[in-house]
Amino acid sequence: MFTFEKEQKVFDIHGVKVGGQPGEYPTVLIGSIFYDGHKIVSDPLKGVFDKKRAEALLNKQDEMSDKTGNPYIVDVVGGTAEALIKCIEFVASVTDTPFLVDSTLSSARMEAIKHAADVGLIERAIYNSIESHVKDKEISALKEIGVKSAIVLAFNPRNPRPEGRLQILHGYPGQVGLLKAAEEAGVQNLIIDTAVLDVPSIGFSAKAVYLVKQEFGLPAGCAPSNATTTWKRIKKGLSPYAYNVCSAVSGAINIFWGANFILYGPIEDAETAFPAYATADLLMAYYVSRTHKINPKTQEHPLFKILK
Secondary structure, rough: OOOOOOOEEEEEEEEEEEOOOOOOOOOOOEEOOOOOOOOOOOEOOOOOEEEHHHHHHHHHHHHHHHHHOOOOEEEEEEEOOOHHHHHHHHHHHHHHOEEEEEOHHHHHHHHHHHHHOOOOOOOEEEEEEEEOOOOOOHHHHHHOOOOEEEEEOOOOOOOOHHHHHHHHOOOOOOOHHHHHHHHHOOOOOOEEEEOOOOOOHHHHHHHHHHHHHHHHHHOOOEEHHHHHOOOOHHHHOOOOOHHHHHHHHHHHHHHOOOOOOOEEEEEHHHHHHHHHHHHHHHHHHHHHHHHOOOOOOEEEEEEEEOOO
16 A cells, blocks of 8 residues: 555546545446446347336445445446437436446447537536547547546557556557547546456556556546456356455455546446445555555545444
8 A cells, every 4th residue: 555656636527536646535436337238228229228227226326325435427338329328318317426428339429428518418428438549530529529528448459568558648659649649639537447358457457557647647447347247257156256256356456556446347236346445445545544644535435434
């Protein structure tokens, strides 16, 4: 456990603060809804889903946030622009928190983020994400729309090691780095995702969190759930509790390397994710408060909420 010499930036995205030194702010937890294969979705192309079940999941995440002190962001996923827009509108009507505009198709993300701007939701919308294959057209569109917040995915196809994440942010000779691209897009609130590819790479991503914060002072984190949700061995054969336990450990290791946010996976996992990461937060906060005189900036920190 440690602090960073580099000044750490903190971004306030519609009331959710992300960034800072370890122990200052609770880890922001991000649960995914309407993802590929989500059972509450009946038509992923048109965005048809069970609204009662979706609202119950969102309310449960909100309840867990209130209990632990960890703020949250909703990862809204859509396979098409039509579906993504419908899902965003629903989430925005149920909760007041920020949300990720998330799709594997850049065209769907772009249309949805433009819609968010048109209907007055741009302050809450976080574009997910600016990636290594981003095109000039996408950057220009983001600037024209007025996107304020975005995740930068620091995946480096040339170098998967932690240092490779920094290289893709800086850029190679003749290639614009992702931080420069985000700057050209006019993004103010830059959040770095250090790109989990598989289970073994979770350690690489955790070290990359440390390196990103050490060099740039930007909020950083990752999505260990990208690997754990497809980890067959822990889902079948080890024990009935293996998935939840292993997922929690995979996220907590990032917090101890300085992560400011964790994409914890399906929103259904909120009841296990929030207590686990709140525990990691209070351990980190207690240590740095005693050794580095850095105290939580909010009374809603898990150190005060659950350590009783």
